[in-house]
Amino acid sequence: MPNKEPIGKLISYIHRQNQKRLAKELAPYGMGGGGQHSFLKVILYQPGITQEQLTQQLKFDKATTARSIKQLEASGYIVRKPDPDDRRSQLLYPTSKAKQMRPQLQAILDESNRILTRHLTPEEHDQLISLLHKVSLAQNEE
Numbered sequence: 001m002p003n004k005e006p007i008g009k010l011i012s013y014i015h016r017q018n019q020k021r022l023a024k025e026l027a028p029y030g031m032g033g034g035g036q037h038s039f040l041k042v043i044l045y046q047p048g049i050t051q052e053q054l055t056q057q058l059k060f061d062k063a064t065t066a067r068s069i070k071q072l073e074a075s076g077y078i079v080r081k082p083d084p085d086d087r088r089s090q091l092l093y094p095t096s097k098a099k100q101m102r103p104q105l106q107a108i109l110d111e112s113n114r115i116l117t118r119h120l121t122p123e124e125h126d127q128l129i130s131l132l133h134k135v136s137l138a139q140n141e142e
Contacts, residue, residue, distance in 0.1 A: 029105075031072075034067065042054060043098070080092060
């Protein structure tokens with residue numbers, strides 16, 4: 001009989017375990033949980049992004065984005081600059097501290113992915129990514 005464990009439960013468990021591991025690895029850099037690494041990575045690769053764009057791109061709620069941005073700013077990883085085209089908006093830029101940390105951040109994230117998929121063949125890895133994208137698309141349709 002096939003295993004019918006709820007998919008959401010498995011995804012949630014994997015996510016929680018991965019977040020705990022990432023929090024431990026990122027703690028020496030003064031980065032906490034709450035997906036701060038996700039926000040920083042986007043800002044590193046898209047300097048000048050707005051907080052609203054970041055919220056939409058990462059699919060977090062506005063409060064989580066605001067909290068993470070505040071913490072990243074307090075930790076010296078990002079700076080906010082007024083948007084010359086929209087006075088109500090702030091543009092987010094990585095600091096030199098963030099730019100210096102980029103290789104370590106990427107290495108930590110790469111290792112996390114390696115750990116998550118260590119028991120998969122390359123074909124299974126590709127299939128997992130494809131299937132997760134399909135599941136994600138279904139969530140966006142609701």
